[in-house]
Each structure stands twice: as C-alpha cells, then as structure tokens.
Amino acid sequence: MATIKDVAKAAGVSTATVSRVIHNDSSVKPATYKSVLDVINKLNYTPNVLARQLRTQKTKTVIVIVPNIRNTFFSDIIFGIENCARKHNYQILIADMHGQPDIEDYYYQAIQERMIDGIISLSANVAKSLIEQISDQYPVVVACQYLENYNIPNVTIDNNKAATAMTEYLMKLNHNDIVFISGPVEMTLYRDRMNGFLSATASAGIPLDLEYVRYGDASVQSGYVQMKEFLDSRKPFSAVFAAGDMMAIGALRALQEAGLEIPKDCSVAGFDDIELSQFVDPPLTTVHQPCYQIGETAFKKLLKLMNKQQIEAFHNVLDFSIVTRDSSAKKGE
Amino acid sequence: MATIKDVAKAAGVSTATVSRVIHNDSSVKPATYKSVLDVINKLNYTPNVLARQLRTQKTKTVIVIVPNIRNTFFSDIIFGIENCARKHNYQILIADMHGQPDIEDYYYQAIQERMIDGIISLSANVAKSLIEQISDQYPVVVACQYLENYNIPNVTIDNNKAATAMTEYLMKLNHNDIVFISGPVEMTLYRDRMNGFLSATASAGIPLDLEYVRYGDASVQSGYVQMKEFLDSRKPFSAVFAAGDMMAIGALRALQEAGLEIPKDCSVAGFDDIELSQFVDPPLTTVHQPCYQIGETAFKKLLKLMNKQQIEAFHNVLDFSIVTRDSSAKKGE
DNA sequence: TTGTACGCGTTATCAG
DNA sequence: CTGATAACGCGTACAA
Numbered sequence: 001m002a003t004i005k006d007v008a009k010a011a012g013v014s015t016a017t018v019s020r021v022i023h024n025d026s027s028v029k030p031a032t033y034k035s036v037l038d039v040i041n042k043l044n045y046t047p048n049v050l051a052r053q054l055r056t057q058k059t060k061t062v063i064v065i066v067p068n069i070r071n072t073f074f075s076d077i078i079f080g081i082e083n084c085a086r087k088h089n090y091q092i093l094i095a096d097m098h099g100q101p102d103i104e105d106y107y108y109q110a111i112q113e114r115m116i117d118g119i120i121s122l123s124a125n126v127a128k129s130l131i132e133q134i135s136d137q138y139p140v141v142v143a144c145q146y147l148e149n150y151n152i153p154n155v156t157i158d159n160n161k162a163a164t165a166m167t168e169y170l171m172k173l174n175h176n177d178i179v180f181i182s183g184p185v186e187m188t189l190y191r192d193r194m195n196g197f198l199s200a201t202a203s204a205g206i207p208l209d210l211e212y213v214r215y216g217d218a219s220v221q222s223g224y225v226q227m228k229e230f231l232d233s234r235k236p237f238s239a240v241f242a243a244g245d246m247m248a249i250g251a252l253r254a255l256q257e258a259g260l261e262i263p264k265d266c267s268v269a270g271f272d273d274i275e276l277s278q279f280v281d282p283p284l285t286t287v288h289q290p291c292y293q294i295g296e297t298a299f300k301k302l303l304k305l306m307n308k309q310q311i312e313a314f315h316n317v318l319d320f321s322i323v324t325r326d327s328s329a330k331k332g333e
Numbered sequence: 334m335a336t337i338k339d340v341a342k343a344a345g346v347s348t349a350t351v352s353r354v355i356h357n358d359s360s361v362k363p364a365t366y367k368s369v370l371d372v373i374n375k376l377n378y379t380p381n382v383l384a385r386q387l388r389t390q391k392t393k394t395v396i397v398i399v400p401n402i403r404n405t406f407f408s409d410i411i412f413g414i415e416n417c418a419r420k421h422n423y424q425i426l427i428a429d430m431h432g433q434p435d436i437e438d439y440y441y442q443a444i445q446e447r448m449i450d451g452i453i454s455l456s457a458n459v460a461k462s463l464i465e466q467i468s469d470q471y472p473v474v475v476a477c478q479y480l481e482n483y484n485i486p487n488v489t490i491d492n493n494k495a496a497t498a499m500t501e502y503l504m505k506l507n508h509n510d511i512v513f514i515s516g517p518v519e520m521t522l523y524r525d526r527m528n529g530f531l532s533a534t535a536s537a538g539i540p541l542d543l544e545y546v547r548y549g550d551a552s553v554q555s556g557y558v559q560m561k562e563f564l565d566s567r568k569p570f571s572a573v574f575a576a577g578d579m580m581a582i583g584a585l586r587a588l589q590e591a592g593l594e595i596p597k598d599c600s601v602a603g604f605d606d607i608e609l610s611q612f613v614d615p616p617l618t619t620v621h622q623p624c625y626q627i628g629e630t631a632f633k634k635l636l637k638l639m640n641k642q643q644i645e646a647f648h649n650v651l652d653f654s655i656v657t658r659d660s661s662a663k664k665g666e
Numbered sequence: 667t668t669g670t671a672c673g674c675g676t677t678a679t680c681a682g
Numbered sequence: 683c684t685g686a687t688a689a690c691g692c693g694t695a696c697a698a
Contacts, residue, residue: 003675014685019677029683050392051675054383054690069411070608075403079431094427098412220612253612275403279553279586281614336691347669352693362667384691387674 002043011039022047062302063093063116065107067123071218071246073272073291074122077143080295081120088303090117097123108133118302123187139305143298145189146315153311155298157320159189162287163196165322166241166269169285171204174331175239175267181226181251182243183218190215193243193271211235216247223250231258238266238331245270245277245286252280252327263329273323282326290318335376344372355380395635396426396449398440400456404551404579406605406624407455410476413628414453421636423450430456444471451635456520472638476631478522479648486644488631490653492522495620496529498655499574499602502618504537507664508572508600514559514584515576516551523548526576526604544568549580556583564591571599571664578603578610578619585613585660596662606656615659623651 008015013036020028021036028036039045053059064081066074078094085092093116095107111119111134118139134140135152142154170178180197183190194213202208211233216222223242227250230237240255242248248270252262260266262282270277273288297316304311341348346369353361354369361369372378386392397414399407411427418425426449428440444452444467451472467473468485475487503511513530516523527546535541544566549555556575560583563570573588575581581603585595593599595615603610606621630649637644 004677005675015676016678016685016687017683020684023677027683032683048387048675050383050387051690052677054381054387054674054692055676055678057690059383069402070405070408072403072405075408075429078402079429082429091426093424096408096412096415220608224612249609249612253614253616256614275553276582276609279557279582281586281589283586337693338691348692349669349671349694350667353668356693360667365667381691384674385693387676387690388692388694390674 001048002045003048004045007036007039007043007045010043011036059091059117060089061091061093061116062118062120062299063095063107063111065095065097065119065121065123067097067218069094069096071244072274072276073245073289076274076291077122077295077298080292081299082295083292084296084299088299090299090303111138118306120298120302139302141298141302141305143294145187145192148188151314153301153305153314155294155301155316155318156189157289157294157318159192160196160199162320162322163193163241163243163271164200165196165320166271166287167197167200168204169322169324170239170241170267170269170328171200171206173239173267173328176204176206177235177237178212178239178241179227179230179237180213180241180243181223181230181247182213182215183222183247185215190218190243197241209235212237218244218246220246220250220253223247224254225250227251227254231255239269239328240266241269241271243271245272245274245284248284248286249276249280252284263327264333267328267331269328277323278325280327285325285328286323288321288323290320293318334381335378336381337378340369340372340376340378343376344369392424392450393422394424394426394449395451395453395632396428396440396444398428398430398452398454398456400430400551402427402429405607405609406578406622409607409624410455410628410631413625414632415628416625417629417632421632423632423636451639453631453635472635474631474635474638476627478520478525481521484647486634486638486647488627488634488649488651489522490622490627490651492525493529493532495653495655496526496574496576496604497533498529498653499604499620500530500533501537502655502657503572503574503600503602503661504533504539506572506600506661509537509539510568510570511545511572511574512560512563512570513546513574513576514556514563514580515546515548516555516580518548523551523576530574542568545570551577551579553579553583553586556580557587558583560584560587564588572602572661573599574602574604576604578605578607578617581617581619582609582613585617596660597666600661600664602661610656611658613660618655618657618659618661621654621656623653626651 004015004018007018018036021033069075082092121142122144140152142152144156146154182194185191214226216226240251242251248268252268255266262268270284270286273286277284277286301311337348337351340351351369354366402408415425454475455477473485475485477489479487515527518524547559547563549559573584575584581601585601588599595601603617603619606619610617610619634644
C-alpha cells in the first residue's frame with residue numbers, strides 16, 4: 001500500500017503538498033496539483049483512514065443502536081440513515097441489541113474505545129442506561145421514540161395521535177370491543193400508543209376493561225401468545241388493534257387458528273406498515289410511518305449536532321397515515 | 334480522555350510499563366502492576382483504539398456483506414456472526430447492498446481505506462466484482478453460497494440436495510405439476526436449488542415444461558408477481574415450490590387472491606425457514622437452514638484465515654431439514 | 667524488571 | 683505557493 005510519503009517522493013514534493021492536493025486546497029499551483037494527482041493515480045494511493053482519524057480525532061462513523069434488525073421496520077429506517085450517511089461520507093455501525101440488555105455493556109465499551117462521532121438510537125429504552133451515560137459525551141439522536149427526563153433530540157411521529165386515529169377508525173366501523181395488544185410499556189412509544197387507544201375509547205364513552213389491554217414484547221410470537229391468552233378469557237370482541245405489525249401478524253395467526261375469519265368475524269389493525277403487512281392474508285390495515293424519512297431526518301439532525309451547528313427543532317414530528325386494507329371491515333359485514 | 338502518558342505520569346512509570354500492564358505482560362513486577370492498574374481505574378483510562386490500530390495495522394473489524402438486511406434470513410445469520418465475533422473481540426460492519434450494485438463501489442472504497450481484517454459475504458453475487466477484486470488482498474469467507482471459478486472458502490448447506498428433498502416430498506404427496514419460483518439464477522444458490530428441483534422431477538419421469546420454472550428477484554413482491562404471471566398462463570398445477578420463503582409468501586398471497594384455498598387447492602413450499610414462515614396463514618412448509626450455525630461457522634473460518642492458521646475444510650456443508658407445516662397436503666385432500 | 671526512543675500515516679502550523 | 687516538522691496515542695525493539 002502506497003503511503004503519502006511514497007507519493008511525495010515520487011512527485012518530488014513534500015507530504016504537505018500531497019495532503020493539500022488530497023483536500024483540494026486551492027492554494028496549490030495547478031501544475032503541481034496535476035502532477036501530484038497523476039502520481040496518486042499511478043500509485044493507486046488511498047489515504048490511510050486510521051492515520052487520518054488519529055490525527056483529526058474524527059472517525060466519520062456513527063453508531064446506530066437498534067433493538068432488533070429482524071424487524072423490517074428498523075431496517076427501513078436504517079436504510080434511510082445509511083443512504084443519508086453515505087452522502088456525507090459517514091459510515092454507520094449497527095449495534096443490534098437483540099433485546100438482550102447485557103449486550104449494552106459491550107457496545108458501551110465499543111463506543112468508549114472506538115472514537116465514534118455520534119449515536120442514533122432507535123431504542124431509547126433497550127439501551128437506556130447506555131444512552132444516559134453517553135448523552136453528555138457524544139452527540140445523540142433518538143428516533144422513533146423519546147426518552148423521558150433527558151433532553152435528547154429526537155425524531156418521531158405522534159404515536160398517541162396515530163393510535164387515536166386508528167382507534168377512531170375502528171370505532172367508526174362500529175367496533176366497540178377492541179382488544180389492544182401492546183409492546184413493552186416501559187417504552188414511551190408503546191405507552192403513547194396505548195394512551196392514544198385509551199383516550200379514544202374513553203372519549204367514545206366505552207368503559208375501560210383492562211382485560212382488553214395486553215402487552216408483551218414486540219415479536220410475532222408475542223402477538224400470537226397475547227391473542228391466545230385473550231381468547232382464553234372468552235370475552236366478546238370484534239376487533240384487535242396491535243401496536244406493531246409483527247404483533248398484529250401473530251395475533252392474526254392466533255385468530256385464524258381459532259377458526260375466526262378475518263375481517264368477517266374480527267377486524268385486525270397493526271402499526272408501522274412493514275413491507276410484509278400487505279402480503280399477509282388478509283392484508284393488514286395499519287399505521288404507516290415514514291421510515292426512510294425518519295432515518296434521514298435523524299441523521300441530518302445528528303450531523304448538525306456533530307458539526308456543532310444549531311438544530312432548528314429539538315423534536316421533529318413527522319406525519320403518519322392510516323392505511324386501510326382487507327383486514328378491517330364494518331362490524332358484521 | 335486520559336491517555337497512556339497521563340497514566341504513566343500519574344503512576345510514576347514509563348508509558349512502556351503502562352502498555353505492558355494493559356497487555357498483561359508477565360515481566361512486570363506485581364507491585365508496579367498493581368499500582369499502574371489502580372491509576373488506570375482511577376483515571377478511567379481506556380486505550381485509544383485508533384492509535385492502537387494504526388500501530389498494529391489491525392482493526393479487529395470484519396465487514397459483512399449482505400444482500401438485504403430486510404430478509405430475516407440474513408439477520409439470523411448476522412446474529413450468529415456477531416455473537417461469535419464479539420466473543421473474539423471483533424467488531425462487525427454490516428454492508429447492506431439493498432440489491433443496488435452501485436453501492437458495491439462505495440464499500441470497496443471503504444474496504445480499501447479502512448483497514449478491514451476480513452470479509453464475510455452472504456452474497457457472492459450481488460457483490461461479485463467486489464469479492465473478486467479483494468479476495469487476494471483480504472481473508473474472505475462466503476456463506477450461503479459459493480462463487481464459481483474462485484477458490485474462496487465457504488459455508489453452505491447442500492442447496493441442490495435440499496431442493497431435491499423438498500421436491501420429492503411434494504411428489505410423494507402426489508403433486509406432479511409443480512411450479513418452481515426461483516430467485517436470480519446468476520446466483521449459484523438459486524441455480525443449485527433449481528437444479529435440485531429439475532433433477533428430482535426428471536428422475537420421477539415428469540416431462541419438463543419451462544412454463545413451470547420461473548425466476549425473478551428474491552423479494553415477497555417478486556414471488557407475488559411470478560405467481561400471478563403463472564396463473565395467467567392457465568396451466569394446471571397443484572403445488573408451488575418457491576426457492577425462498579419471502580417469495581413463497583408472495584406466491585401464497587397471489588394464490589389466495591385468486592381464490593385458491595391452501596393447501597386444499599394447492600400446496601405451497603418455501604425455502605430458508607425464516608421466523609415468519611410459521612406465522613403466515615397457513616404456516617409454510619419449508620427447508621430449514623441452520624442460520625445461527627452458518628454465521629458462527631463462517632466467522633470461525635474467517636478467524637483462522639485472519640490468523641493465518643490452516644483451515645480444516647475448504648467448504649463446510651451444514652445440515653438442512655424439511656419442515657412440514659399446513660401449507661402442504663396430499664393432492665386432493 | 668523497567669525506560670528510551672522510534673515509527674505507524676496523516677494533518678496542521680509556521681516559516682519561507 | 684511550498685516545505686519542515688510537530689503532533690495524534692500507542693506498541694515494541696533495544697538498552698539499561
């Protein structure tokens with residue numbers, strides 16, 4: 001591998017000049033500029049990033065903490081982050097938590113050792129203690145949810161409002177006995193969705209029965225189990241609203257296994273609009289989140305933070321939309 | 334951030350001694366060892382990885398090239414790689430190709446600049462030209478498939494044999510008109526599966542009708558479209574074998590949209606056994622691959638390569654299994 | 667058992 | 683417009 005010294009020697013200039021050429025320093029005389037560039041190409045020289053990083057104390061690397069890459073919802077956001085990062089010559093390091101909190105420590109170490117320029121967390125809670133420890137050392141942006149009691153910039157949709165909207169939609173279809181299946185309520189995101197559901201039903205005068213409000217982790221498996229458990233209670237219901245599509249798909253499966261026809265016997269709604277939602281049978285009514293845009297916005301925000309620029313808004317709230325598909329229908333139709 | 338110098342000064346020793354303590358050099362006198370360690374803890378000192386890397390010319394970082402993280406099949410393998418890597422103090426960098434070949438160049442650059450210790454590719458083909466260029470510079474392991482004409486160590490199941498087994502299973506259920514839906518045939522993995530299918534049907538004396546053999550990309554969408562196209566041909570069929578679960582799910586959707594009941598009117602089989610397969614309706618019969626083990630094996634292999642150790646086998650072939658679920662049944666039942 | 671001193675490949679400052 | 687040269691933080695011969 002050719003180094004800057006090799007280039008300097010071959011071009012008959014100093015390393016300083018080569019460095020200037022690399023950085024497009026306009027003070028270099030066009031003639032020398034060209035000759036240096038020729039040598040660079042001839043030797044196929046690429047600057048050693050490690051050395052550069054050591055010198056500049058910048059890594060151009062951002063770590064993205066994600067609860068679980070196996071949920072395509074997160075991969076979609078990562079896609080947005082990554083594309084945007086690449087445009088700005090940043091690299092992203094994906095820290096998958098797998099829902100195993102002990103992995104936090106490992107990444108905390110990694111962050112300490114590896115000089116990371118910034119952090120985007122898609123999971124204020126899985127990595128909560130980690131985030132807390134580092135939010136004063138590093139630029140941090142939280143996406144999809146927010147962390148209570150910490151002033152960390154974030155990018156989300158209005159989960160409360162979205163859940164309210166979906167609940168209202170279901171109620172408009174004459175569903176009054178709606179089962180709400182939630183993810184971990186320690187996460188503000190799920191709490192907001194639950195609150196949205198609760199306030200919507202309350203406003204409609206539907207009395208609260210906690211048997212109808214369930215929660216577990218956010219997996220397909222969890223949705224399946226939660227639904228089964230509710231079915232065991234033998235309470236009447238005509239609709240299920242799961243706070244995540246993965247859970248909704250699990251619930252769908254449990255309902256179908258129990259012999260229910262969707263949407264004839266029961267309407268089902270999800271949240272997130274992951275790719276798969278349109279391919280399950282029946283296609284899932286859900287809340288669409290602008291994943292790519294969330295990722296993009298989060299990175300841009302982080303970029304400003306890293307460059308010590310002023311951020312225009314502390315909290316970006318992006319638009320959601322209700323996507324109606326065949327899994328929901330008017331009650332009794 | 335404290336540096337090695339700070340520690341040395343505070344402990345009243347040289348930086349060399351501190352370095353020795355960090356590396357557990359047994360030549361350090363226990364007393365000094367302890368006092369240095371105390372200072373390290375007191376100052377909360379962590380070695381600067383950048384400097385260390387620059388010095389040792391090793392990054393302890395492995396890049397994992399993945400066609401598309403949105404397919405949980407890949408995330409499962411990544412999980413295996415990552416867990417194993419972490420145990421050996423390696424970091425992984427995920428290079429998601431998104432099926433966009435132009436992204437290759439970007440990562441090629443990244444590999445050049447960033448001194449990566451090794452590469453695991455889950456996609457010999459999406460990143461084909463990249464792999465070719467670097468397989469002589471860096472330790473490379475290919476998982477899930479192999480690259481023709483290149484002697485690159487790999488870890489796979491026997492795709493051909495697995496597809497044969499699944500086809501035989503379907504034929505045993507009296508299905509003779511089987512639609513085969515494949516991913517990109519440039520990929521050896523899909524070609525092997527297709528060959529397995531073709532040889533199984535040929536052995537059974539089923540005449541070849543190319544109308545029954547289709548291919549596209551490996552997405553849900555693609556499976557959906559391919560199935561639709563076949564349905565338009567109005568040829569008789571009683572089973573569909575898709576060379577990937579995502580495609581199988583797309584096909585399932587298309588069949589159900591066309592009013593077919595699964596498995597009564599048509600059996601459907603997939604390949605990979607992604608988490609979701611058991612949660613679609615009906616649950617999918619499929620070929621199970623030991624994803625975690627594939628990832629683990631691939632990393633261990635790469636580790637040996639990076640350490641210039643002898644690898645015991647050039648090609649690891651792991652076991653698959655046929656998982657039968659409700660999407661398949663005896664013809665006419 | 668410990669310290670000295672050089673080099674890894676850059677960038678940035680300062681002088682010319 | 684260009685060149686010396688000093689860092690960046692660490693590891694490691696070599697010397698003591």
